[in-house]
Amino acid sequence: MSDAMAIVSNASEEEFELRRGPWTPEEDTLLIHYIARHGEGKWNLLAKFAGLKRTGKSCRLRWLNYLKPDIKRGNLTPQEQLLILDLHSKWGNRWSKIAQQLPGRTDNEIKNYWRTRVQKQARQLKVESNSQTFLETIRCFWMPRLIEQMEQTSSTSTSTTSQSSSSTPSTMETQNPAISSLLHNQTSMNLDSVTNKPYEKPNSVTSSTIFSDSMRIPELPEILEHPTSSTHAFSSHLSDCYYDMEGFNLGPMSEVGPSEFSLSAGQMEGSDWTSDDVAGTVWNMEEFWHFRKPEELSI
DNA sequence: AACCGGAACAACCGCCGGATC
């Protein structure tokens, strides 16, 4: 018998028993019951003694990402989305670290959210998801919109005591210290100026009033004066900006306003930013253009 | 009704660092 055949023979006795692919309800039950009796950890032994034909890794993943009792399922709330955007700007793809700030959410879920929702927007805008262009998009439009949604939620849920709703986070927000902290850094923000009205001059709405410390944007260099095309203007401006990709930190940038933030119609074409799904895209095209001063639309 | 493509989610893979022997 050749060595190769011997290997196959040995493997057939043990490894070929290993199951892969989706978990069955029976496997889930086995895992849940075993952990209920013996606790987590020692995953390889656990898999063996629980009678699961799975690797320890697979068991661990199944438990942590799906079966654990405190796992929160369903769409991410605007608060959670906002926190993810904020934390990602701080820490980059440190999914597990980000997940620690969102109780009940797994790193896998957050990672999937980023890849399917956030990066989708970048693709549709034809920009890199890690580019400064896209980061500005997030800061200028996505995050204010999320905050607006949170405010609306807050207003609705506290309609009987709506007087303070415009500046006070709802109980939903305050349940999570990280979200609460993020929001408190933003309570001075003038929501109307970034959500419901044409964009004010940059001087009137500073980035520091909108975003937490982690996202605060230093003073900006002069912006392009007379862009011949918005796309060109944007890319030219961006090329002057420093961006520290390694840590996903924001380098020197301007207070972001429409004069330096311009996307061409072509870039927006095909985008589904018109969707107003809370769990997905959070503003639509009309709103997008409404942010901008009329004179800036004459491209 | 069938097919197709994209989105969303679940699961796997490879690598790395720490613990233990």
Added chain:
DNA sequence: TGATCCGGCGGTTGTTCCGGT
């Protein structure tokens, strides 16, 4: 001190679902 094992992490792939044609 090196070898091995285990758990954790981020990236990638596979599967399912759903809407459009």
